[in-house]
Amino acid sequence: MSIGGIDRVLFAPAGVSVADAILQVCRDLWPKCIFQDSDGAIGHEIDDPWVWMHGTASDEFFVFTDRTAYEMWNEFGASQENSNSMLHFIVRPHPGPPYGLFEVTVVVDQWDESMRALDDGLQNAFQAIYHVRSAA
Amino acid sequence: MNHFTDRKGYNAIAASPTWRFRASTPPGGHPFGAYFTNLAPDTVNLALKLRIPKDKLGYVFVFVDLGDLLPIAGGRGKFIFYLADDYLVIKERQIYHGESAQCPSAE
Numbered sequence: 001m002s003i004g005g006i007d008r009v010l011f012a013p014a015g016v017s018v019a020d021a022i023l024q025v026c027r028d029l030w031p032k033c034i035f036q037d038s039d040g041a042i043g044h045e046i047d048d049p050w051v052w053m054h055g056t057a058s059d060e061f062f063v064f065t066d067r068t069a070y071e072m073w074n075e076f077g078a079s080q081e082n083s084n085s086m087l088h089f090i091v092r093p094h095p096g097p098p099y100g101l102f103e104v105t106v107v108v109d110q111w112d113e114s115m116r117a118l119d120d121g122l123q124n125a126f127q128a129i130y131h132v133r134s135a136a
Numbered sequence: 137m138n139h140f141t142d143r144k145g146y147n148a149i150a151a152s153p154t155w156r157f158r159a160s161t162p163p164g165g166h167p168f169g170a171y172f173t174n175l176a177p178d179t180v181n182l183a184l185k186l187r188i189p190k191d192k193l194g195y196v197f198v199f200v201d202l203g204d205l206l207p208i209a210g211g212r213g214k215f216i217f218y219l220a221d222d223y224l225v226i227k228e229r230q231i232y233h234g235e236s237a238q239c240p241s242a243e
Contacts, residue, residue: 001139001157001171004187006164007210039180060211062184077183077190088187090211105211107187109164 004078005107008119011094012102012126018091019056021129022104025121026063026087029114034070036062038088043070063087083109087118137172137201137217140186140236146195150233155197155225169218172205177236185215196239198232199225 012018026033027046034043035051038060044051045067055061064070069085076082088107106122108115139157141149149155157170175182183190205223207213232239 001141001173001186002160002188002192003162003166003171003208003216004164005212007166007208007212009210036181038185041180062181073184074181075190077192078187079189086184088184088212092211103211107210107212109187 005088005109006111008106008108010104010106010119010122010126012091012104013129014093014100014102016129017056018102018104018126018129019058019061019089020052021125022089022091022122023051023056023063025118025125029118029121030063030065032066034064034067036064036070038062043067043074059091061089063089078109084112084114137174137199137205138176139170139172139197139199140177140188140193141195141197142192143195146197146233149197153227155199155230155233157197157223157225159220159222166208167218167220169220170223171216171218172223173216174201175215177239185212193236195234196232196236197225197230198239200229200231202229 033046035046035055036043037058043064044055064073065085069082072082073086090105092103094101094103159168159170161168162171173186175185177196183193205217205219208216208218
C-alpha cells in the first residue's frame, strides 16, 4: 500500500485555538481556499462564517487552495495535477515533555516555495501566540 | 488492519496462501517498509487521509493486527503503520480480501 505526502510536525502553545491560527495563515496565502473537516463531505469557503464558528473546533481538517482543487481531490484523490493543492492538518496534544504544547502535523506533497511560505507563516503565528500568552 | 491496493497489486498478493506485503520506499521521506492502515474501506475521505489516488483503494486485504507495526511519525501515526521489511500474514490471521466495496465489516 502506498502512502503519499510529506508529514511535517510543528508545535504550538496549548490554551488557544490552533486551528484558528492555521486557517488565518492559509487565508493569507490562498484567499479563495476551501475548508473541509476530515470527516465531513462539504467544503466551505474560507470566508464562510461557519468555518470560524465551527470549523475552528476541528482537530483534523483539509484546506484546498481553491474550489477546483477541492473538486479534483474529492473526485480523484491524489494526482500529479493536484499536487500541493490540498493541505492536511492534524492537531493533537503533545504528550510531552515538554508539556503544554499542541503537536501540529501538516501533510503536503512537495516541499516547494509555497510550502516553505506556509511553514514560515505557521511558525510565526505559533510564536506570536506564545508571546501573547507569555505577556498575559 | 488493512492494506489497500489496485487490481494488479491484489492479484500479486492474493496469489499465495500466505500474504506477503512487499516493502518499498514511499514518497515524502517515509521509511522503507510495508505500509498499512487501521482505517476501514468505508472511512469518509479515505483517499485524502492516505493521500493516494482513489484508484489505489479498489481492493483491500484485512487481517488481525498483532500490534507489531510501527506508527509513522506525526498525527497520521494514529492510522498509518509500517514494518521496515516485507510483512507476512498467515492464513489464520486473514479476515477478508477482495474488492473494497464488498468488504463486509470494518477493521
